[in-house]
Amino acid sequence: MSVVINTNSAATSAAYNLGNTNVNLQRSLNRLSSGSRINSSFDDAGGLAVSMKMSASIRRTEATLANVNNSVSFLQTQDGVMKTADKVLNRMSELATLAQDVTKSTNDLALYDTELDVLKNQLNLMLNEKFNGISLFSSGTTSGLDSSTTLTVVTSHDGAQTVGITQADLSFVSTSVGSSSTTGMDISTTSAAQNAVTTIQTAIQNLATLRANNGAEQSRLTFAGDMLAVNKTNLEAANSRIIDVDVADESTKLARYNILQQAGTAMLAQANQATQSILRLIS
Secondary structure, eight states: OOOOSSOOHHHHHHHHHHHHHHHHHHHHHHHHHHSBSOSSTTTOHHHHHHHHHHHHHHHHHHHHHHHHHHHHHHHHHHHHHHHHHHHHHHHHHHHHHHTTOTTOOHHHHHHHHHHHHHHHHHHHHGGGOEETTEESOOOOOSSSOOGGGOEEEEOSTTSOOEEEEOOOOTHHHHHHHOSSTTSSOOOSSHHHHHHHHHHHHHHHHHHHHHHHHHHHHHHHHHHHHHHHHHHHHHHHHHHHHHHBOOHHHHHHHHHHHHHHHHHHHHHHHHHHHHGGGHHHHHO
16 A cells, blocks of 8 residues: 555544544434434434324323313213202102101191292202303203213214213203292192102102213213223333333443544544654655
């Protein structure tokens, strides 16, 4: 190999290798400091694209899960009102039974009837209960379950799966017993009290149907929420395999690049000094 002055191939090669080592060292430092294997599209273009879509799916899944949980709260609030309505009907049933006592005077029956009217009004007021401005109950059905006002709950992050929850028709129950002293049943007489017991029993059965439907809808939404939580966990695990850095592996690479940087710097210095031997030929 000829000895030249203008070109130092060894130094050029050493500088090139040192430059590559510095790039890899900087990338390794970025990964370890950020905890992410992909910090720019240059690191892994395809992986970044997949991770972006998975990250969006995770965020949508989280939002969908929050919506499902809010819907469960809607049903729980609805059931809470109906649970109170059940207590009201039970008290009505008790009053109607007490009014059948032949030892009660007309004045006694009038007092029972007064309390019954108050309970009618209270039951009627429950129809106006709302959850975050949304009515808990509808009205005007023939069975108490109003499919025309079913609220649609999305249960998948892509919107492909939905579950309907019912705005139960509590008025179907309250109307049967009346809403004031002038409507519905009364217990001002023993015979009227006997008829009232039958009416109240029917109302309790109708209310039981509404609560059973409410419980079934809560159960279904709870399972839908569980599925969303599982899907979110799996999506996060899959995204982690793409985007997160393996600290143990990257630490090994960092140590390697540090050694290569030191060796490359030393070799570049040696290559730059090699041409000084030419001075001995011309001295």
